[in-house]
Amino acid sequence: MKTSGKIELVICLGSSCFSRGNRETLETLKAYLKENKLEDRVMFKGQLCSGSCNKGPVIWVNGKQYEAVTPAGAIGIIEQSFAECHER
Numbered sequence: 001m002k003t004s005g006k007i008e009l010v011i012c013l014g015s016s017c018f019s020r021g022n023r024e025t026l027e028t029l030k031a032y033l034k035e036n037k038l039e040d041r042v043m044f045k046g047q048l049c050s051g052s053c054n055k056g057p058v059i060w061v062n063g064k065q066y067e068a069v070t071p072a073g074a075i076g077i078i079e080q081s082f083a084e085c086h087e088r
C-alpha cells in the first residue's frame, strides 16, 4: 500500500445496520472527514445487506469487516487505518 493511499470505506446501508447505528455512523464519518479535510483520502461506498446483520452494524475498511460498530468506534477505526497507511 502506498503512503498516501486511499482507504476504501464501505458502510452497510441495509435496513438492519442502517437503523441500528449506521445511519448515525455515516453522518459522523462524513462530518469527521470533512472537518479533517480527509475526504479525498477515502473512497466511500455504501453496500446493501451482506447477511451479517446479527453482527451489525458492520462496516468494511480496506476489505476488513468490523462488527457492532458505533459512530465513535468508526472514527477510531478510520484513524487507525490512516495511521497504518502512514507506517507502510
Ligand code: FES
Binding pocket: 012, 013, 014, 015, 016, 017, 018, 048, 049, 050, 051, 052, 053, 054, 056, 057, 058
Ligand atoms: S443490514 Fe447490514 S449486514 Fe444485513
